[in-house]
Amino acid sequence: MSLNVQRVNPLLGARVSGIDLREVDDATLAQIEAALVAHKVLFFEDQHWSAEQQKAFAERFGELHVHPVYEADPSVRELVVFAYGENKRGANDTWHADVTFAERPSKLGILYAEEIPKVGGDTLWVDTEAAYRALAEPVKALFDGLNAVHDIRHARSPTAQPQVDAQAQLDRVLPPPVLHPVIRTHPVSGNKSIYVNRAFTSHIAELSWVESEHLLALLLQHLQVPEFQMRWAWKPHTVAIWDNRSTQHLAVADYFPARRRVRRAAVLEEVRPV
Incomplete structure (x- = not known):
């Protein structure tokens, strides 16, 4: 079958219709992966997945990450559950690419919306390849060959630190900091993108702290330019798949x-970013 793909934003994002993700053959899966590289974020509305079905679909793209901290689905430990409401405010409102604190970060995110507010709760994506292309050539040259430190501890709020005993226990399960290139190359398209983020990037390894602070701030502020972004208003039973290597x-x-x-x-x- 041929995918029905419609852009939802001039730069990134597309809605795919007329497909049930519970019944996808290998040829269609390959089309989805190709469309994902091209559009960076794909949305599939009116899907009905159990946790087990979501895991089975995701595993067709590769090995799944098991998060060391976040709540997992009760039946599928590879699925992270983000559940917020009257007793817990939303806490994922910082620009980030998923799991960059790992040696092998996430290449794809696959999210299923179970319950959505009537108003609000949108998700924003930024095209990090477009952001890289918009940099002036001398700035691109400045960052070429530099590496940044990514650390899950960088994302934790200093106002919500656990007690000493809990801290020691937590440190035993958290991965150590890792190095990734500041500017990475997509393994499929060959396009370059900015690969630092507010949540997990602590500093640029080859620079002094003063140099790192200012140059990192330049890139992070640049990623917030609205022209590089799209906004999605969710409906329940929608699946989003995004290319974590370019967004x-x-x-x-x-x-x-x-x-x-x-x-x-x-x-x-499959391998560390380059």
Whole structure:
């Protein structure tokens, strides 16, 4: 079958219709993966997945990440559950690419929307390849060959630190900091993109702290230019698949005390980013 793909934004994002993700053959899966590289984010509405079906679909793209901290689905440990409501405010409202704190970060994110507020709770994505292309050539040359430190500890709020005993236990399960290139190359398209993010990137390894602070801020602020971004208003039973190698995203936390519950699988890259 041929995919029905319609752009939802001039730069990135497309809606795919007329397909049931529970019944996808290998040829269609290859089309989805090709469309994903081209459009960076794909949306499939009116899908009905159990946790097991979501895991089975995601595993067709590669090995799944098991998060060391976030709540997992009760039946499928590879699925992270983001559940917020009257007792817990949304907490994913920082620009990030998933799992960049790992040696092999996520290449694809696959999210299923179970419960969505009537108003609010949108997700924003930014095209990090477009952001890279818009940099001036001397700035591109400045960052070429530099590496940044990514650390899951960088994302944790200093106002929400656990007690000492809990901290020691947590440190035993958290991965150590890793190095990734500041500018990475997509393994399929060959396009370059900015690969630092507010959530997990602590500093640029080859620079002094002062140099790193200012140059990292330049890139992070550049990624916030609206022209590089799209915004998606969710409906329940929608699946989003995004290319984590060429995008970043954030979930807008504007819906408290309404409920928002989604499940996410993270498919790992085969090798470290280059």
